[in-house]
Amino acid sequence: MKSMNERRSIRQYQSKEIPQELLNELLTTACRASTVGNMQTYSIVVTRDAERKRRLAPAHYGQPMVENAPVVLTFCIDLRRFSQWCKCRHAQPGYDNAEWFVTGAVDTLLAAQTFCVAAEEKGLGICYLGTTTYNPEQIIEVLQLPELVFPITTVTVGWPAEQPDQTDRLPLEAVIHEEVYHDYTPADIDRLYAYKESLPENRRFVEENGKENLAQVFTDVRYTREAAEAMSEKLLDTIKQQGF
Amino acid sequence: MKSMNERRSIRQYQSKEIPQELLNELLTTACRASTVGNMQTYSIVVTRDAERKRRLAPAHYGQPMVENAPVVLTFCIDLRRFSQWCKCRHAQPGYDNAEWFVTGAVDTLLAAQTFCVAAEEKGLGICYLGTTTYNPEQIIEVLQLPELVFPITTVTVGWPAEQPDQTDRLPLEAVIHEEVYHDYTPADIDRLYAYKESLPENRRFVEENGKENLAQVFTDVRYTREAAEAMSEKLLDTIKQQGF
Numbered sequence: 357m358k359s360m361n362e363r364r365s366i367r368q369y370q371s372k373e374i375p376q377e378l379l380n381e382l383l384t385t386a387c388r389a390s391t392v393g394n395m396q397t398y399s400i401v402v403t404r405d406a407e408r409k410r411r412l413a414p415a416h417y418g419q420p421m422v423e424n425a426p427v428v429l430t431f432c433i434d435l436r437r438f439s440q441w442c443k444c445r446h447a448q449p450g451y452d453n454a455e456w457f458v459t460g461a462v463d464t465l466l467a468a469q470t471f472c473v474a475a476e477e478k479g480l481g482i483c484y485l486g487t488t489t490y491n492p493e494q495i496i497e498v499l500q501l502p503e504l505v506f507p508i509t510t511v512t513v514g515w516p517a518e519q520p521d522q523t524d525r526l527p528l529e530a531v532i533h534e535e536v537y538h539d540y541t542p543a544d545i546d547r548l549y550a551y552k553e554s555l556p557e558n559r560r561f562v563e564e565n566g567k568e569n570l571a572q573v574f575t576d577v578r579y580t581r582e583a584a585e586a587m588s589e590k591l592l593d594t595i596k597q598q599g600f
Numbered sequence: 601m602k603s604m605n606e607r608r609s610i611r612q613y614q615s616k617e618i619p620q621e622l623l624n625e626l627l628t629t630a631c632r633a634s635t636v637g638n639m640q641t642y643s644i645v646v647t648r649d650a651e652r653k654r655r656l657a658p659a660h661y662g663q664p665m666v667e668n669a670p671v672v673l674t675f676c677i678d679l680r681r682f683s684q685w686c687k688c689r690h691a692q693p694g695y696d697n698a699e700w701f702v703t704g705a706v707d708t709l710l711a712a713q714t715f716c717v718a719a720e721e722k723g724l725g726i727c728y729l730g731t732t733t734y735n736p737e738q739i740i741e742v743l744q745l746p747e748l749v750f751p752i753t754t755v756t757v758g759w760p761a762e763q764p765d766q767t768d769r770l771p772l773e774a775v776i777h778e779e780v781y782h783d784y785t786p787a788d789i790d791r792l793y794a795y796k797e798s799l800p801e802n803r804r805f806v807e808e809n810g811k812e813n814l815a816q817v818f819t820d821v822r823y824t825r826e827a828a829e830a831m832s833e834k835l836l837d838t839i840k841q842q843g844f
Binding site: 395434459 | 607624628633634636637639642644646652685686688691697699705710712713717728730744746749753767770772775777778779781784792812815818820823826831832835836
């Protein structure tokens with residue numbers, strides 16, 4: 357519990373390698389996560405090669421963790437291996453559709469997070485890269501992902517060379533609903549976001565971006581509608597192109 | 601590591617309740633999981649009420665865990681709370697699209713799996729219900745989920761009343777790819793699936809269903825193309841209906 361409660365994402369790593377044996381132990385633990393029908397509808401691509409990290413980096417907008425981490429793991433939805441097995445056994449697979457894309461995503465992300473919890477328990481630091489679904493077509497090319505395989509998240513892993521402050525979270529009541537969903541009144545929103553809005557780093561964020569408040573930093577600077585709509589179109593095209 | 605490595609899904613529970621304090625502690629730990637831009641794009645609906653569990657059960661094809669577990673957690677992608685915050689702050693949210701549905705799914709599933717690892721470490725047993733995305737519209741109705749909220753997975757939780765054998769997993773080499781994706785030859789498939797196909801419970805499965813092999817049990821009985829295509833259509837409609 358301690359390592360889960362005290363965790364923070366780590367973006368700076370020591371140059372020290374991760375022994376293959378330790379990595380395999382953590383990946384084996386990851387595979388103990390729940391999986392639909394015990395089908396393990398995921399694959400994990402391990403990148404250690406510096407040249408390949410350099411080629412992956414642009415897909416992640418050049419975030420330095422990609423090149424600096426000793427190991428980069430790309431977690432992929434994989435309905436291909438299972439389908440190949442079916443074909444080899446004269447069984448007709450039907451896993452090239454939206455339902456199995458989503459089911460595969462669930463499987464893949466449970467394995468990814470199990471890996472991360474285990475890695476942190478061993479003293480490693482990790483950082484998730486949400487950019488994976490922003491430019492999936494670039495990642496597909498670099499990692500040579502065939503049909504029915506789709507990159508859903510990326511994790512950089514290494515021995516921590518920093519200990520940043522832990523980031524804030526909303527109060528628990530903000531995310532929990534007893535029995536049915538309780539919608540948020542403006543007064544609820546004010547109460548639940550008050551602490552986040554009061555933090556000096558967030559106030560600085562607002563000032564540096566010349567905005568009125570923190571929400572506008574998100575909508576106008578960090579995650580705009582325009583960018584999301586362009587990425588959505590590309591994402592849906594790429595999912596289709598991968599055969600789903 | 602021990603509880604992660606020795607875990608099995610638990611489907612039978614003691615009648616003993618889960619104390620609210622323990623549940624809140626586990627949910628707080630779940631919220632320490634990585635989250636995109638620290639936006640926490642998820643909500644968790646807690647079901648303890650017997651009548652509401654009875655109403656949820658059909659969406660999960662009457663799997664007995666739903667009614668027998670003391671607690672049922674429905675993990676939902678939630679772009680609504682964040683969007684409401686933006687609107688209250690005169691910021692224009694743009695999170696009603698495919699990119700944010702997928703990003704929200706990642707956030708939600710990392711929190712879900714962190715909850716499960718923590719719960720198992722405390723001696724609780726859990727079971728994921730993949731049926732959540734089979735009949736999302738029924739769950740949406742019972743839990744009164746509004747626009748921009750979507751149920752992505754469900755976990756039943758309780759004190760174990762069984763200790764089933766641990767299920768098999770493919771050898772690690774089946775799911776790991778070094779540097780680039782290595783496609784599977786028929787010989788690879790034979791080797792990687794040999795252990796699974798040899799297991800007495802899987803052989804019995806084949807026999808009971810009158811099939812030639814295990815793959816055909818999946819394609820012809822458990823997860824058919826016909827069912828997946830019907831569910832895919834409904835899934836995409838429901839995602840749209842929820843405003844994404």
